[in-house]
Amino acid sequence: MKFYYFVIIAIFSGISIKAQSTDCNLSLSGRVTDLLDEEPLAYATIYIKESQVATVCDANGKFNFTNLCAGYFTLLISHVGCETDTVFLEFTNSQFREFRLNHQEEALSEIIVNEQFNSYRGTLTVDYIEGKALESISGKSLGAALKGVTGVNSIQTGSSISKPVIHGLHSNRILIINNGVRQEGQQWGNEHGPEIDPFIANKFTVIKGAAAVKFGSDAMGGVIIVDAADMPDTAGVSAVFQTVGISNTQGGAIAGMIQGKPKSLNPFSWRLQGSLKKEGFVKSPNYYLVNTAYNESNYSLTTAYHKNNFSSELYYSYFHTKIGIFAASHIGNLTDLETAFAADTPLITGGFAYTLGRPYQLISHYLVKSKSTYHDDKLGNFILTAAWQNNFRSEFDNRLIIDDSIAALNLPSLYFEIGTITADVEWQHHKVNNFSGSVGVSGINQQNVTRYSTFIPNFKNYAGGVFVLEKYELQKWTLEAGLRYDYKWMQAFYYDDNVLQTPEHNFSNVSWNLGTTYFNKKHTSFNLNFSSAWRAPAISELYSDGLHHGSASLEYGDPTLKTERSLQGIFGLAYETEKTFLEVGVYNNFMRNFIYLQPALPPELTIRGAFPVFYYKQTDANIYGFDASLHYQIITPVLIEIKTSLLRARDLINNKWVVMMPADKISGEVNYKFKDFGKFYDLNTSVTVSHVFKQTRSYADEDYVAAPEAYTLMGLSIGSDIQFKKTTLAWSIEAENLFNVAYRDYLNRFRYFADDMGRNITLRIKIPIII
């Protein structure tokens, strides 16, 4: 691969650049202010990464560094309630700078944990991935990227399609907020991955548990927030270039971002971002998974305007991917499936290639968003977000009998087009007598068109919601309460015996949330939250009708399904000392009218043989679990981290386990941090071991193949920053499944047919540039 040579040359040519003598008596002073109201931010912290020095602003937001050497600096500026801002600075002479932080983030970011200690400050249980942690997962799909968070798993169709699972819930029960807009595609399908380019993100926020008051019904299992970096607020142009090389699939990704704020057009700033990804066949330890090639291309464009009390942003993004589906997994009928299941190795094997034949998926997602914020000194912030998105999904199956015509060859077997318009207005009022909070209204309008199949019908829906969320803060305690009302109207269009049917559905209900946090600066904090959320049955659950290509099963919806409701409690505890950080979370989620697919006997007789039949049914379920993580600094350079997630899900009416739930897992990591030398900073290496238990809470007679055995994987990684004259390069090399273990994961649908990915070595490089 040419790509690797480039990367290797890039590294070594970088190392050979020699240190140059510098002036070390410079000072950097300045002020940190609020982006919107320009008020000074007292006690903001500023950290110069390259010099490893930090300072805290005084009560007037002023700071001063002395005895600095000239160089290229990465400044991390943080303040409670703000997003940490990263500023690149070419520092050649003593100077005074003003930095503006975006202090008026959405209500949720007020529930910000102290970055340093990662303690709970909000009543929801929240995890963040940003900075180095984000760099270390670049190139992975969204689902795979979040797997490291305790309580989060992914449901996979091979390694290229993966959907996040939070506390056992996924798809229609999880909300993904992409740049402030709820992502709307064909979320109902297990093999429909989120249409988001992870390279856009500057930060992932994972809310574990319902956050329906703020984000709307559907957010009953959790929310994943994908945020881009704040727009630049100092004049100049900067860029970031990232590259990822992946050994297993002989592929990789390149991503770039360039942004600027022209001096001549002062209130305006702009950003252009894009990424390309290409991967060949996945190699399991003993064979290639034929036709698992994959490519993706994405770009986005942002322009922002900010003057005085008003800021506005226009954002456009395009996501496009073509994903090959493992040839041996896409099979005619039950007899074929059983033959495939019985085989130790896939029925179709072959050598490596990048070719992408049938079956495959072709997906495009367009998003246009505008967000405007007005800050009023007395009243607070008014935020209007409006977005339009269109999602096109074509699925090309193996065809039955080859029709020779080119037109027929290029037709998908299944095609969905869904257009969504969302609009949200929110008022965040200033703190009055220890009360802070927000009030909001949101609306959504959606239309779906299905072609070449009747698996799900055409439909349109209108939905709206109104909420109020208030927080009362005392010194160590915070109380939070929220209430929301949502209404949804939906109409489906389909033919029954050539007669058009147009049934209508109405759903409306209330969500609420009640929580408290105790925060003791010294050692302990805890959060306790009770919430209730609901969701209307998804279109697939109401109207699925017929053969689900890809899973070789007949699935039937039920138009009489009722609203699904969740009542959950979550308790989190954090304890920290100088060397230890322990975080424990327990949760219980009672779900009334939990919708699931129930297998039915006998298999249905068709011309293609017998097919298993599934009906959408409702039951009451209880999902409960435990997440824990422990960081312990044994000696200064050695950090140990242990994480575990356990989950149980009971069907209370049928008195059995709910299947397709994540197996228990435990993982450990030992990290060694080297002393900085030469141009190498933050050089560290780590060894990881993760063990996934066998999912024993499953039923062999209700599944095609019994749950796979437990497995243990080892990983190894090393990485550092390298400071060059004009930039600081970050690099890392990560080996996953180091010993090339052949294993199958319960939540990966390909487990029926083949082993999971074998050893994979990933090289990542990130270079920020100031132009």
Place this chain on the structure above:
Amino acid sequence: MKNSKLIIYSLVIGVTGMLTFTGCKDEEVPDIVNEEELITTVSLAFENTITGDVSTFIFKDIDGPGGALPGQFDTVRLAADSEYNLTTSLLNESVSPAEDITAEVEAEGVDHQFFYTISAGLNITITYNDIDANGNPIGIINSASTTGVSSGFVTVILKHQPDIKDGNITTGDTDVEVMFVAEIE
């Protein structure tokens, strides 16, 4: 204060406007889907080589997999100790006029093969009587011979084996698989 009221009003009007006017494309009425290449009917025509009598046994599921149950599912009834010419045909009767799928299978003969599996104890043997461009059997035209009175099942399987046709019943995808009850009387 005045300013902020103005802002609130314009926000509310903006949102209402967006949701009202940008409304739906008028595409809600779905296309009538004719599932491409649907096979609705399998027919086995047994021609007695001596009498010339033809007995045809049919499996028919007019709306394809799912939906209504198969409308016709005959039991194969043949005379003992007889010789037959067996012609298998496939039809798509969900469209009018009915489409002959057999011709397509024949045209793509190098990628397809019919297999006939006989349950233990059923006294019938079926042998291929046709070949594709590569000289391998397709299984549209066959001969069948029966011996003693018996009963069991004859399963007709059509395999799609693009570039991998190897005479093996486990290779490739199954296009058709119908298990007929058979009586030799």
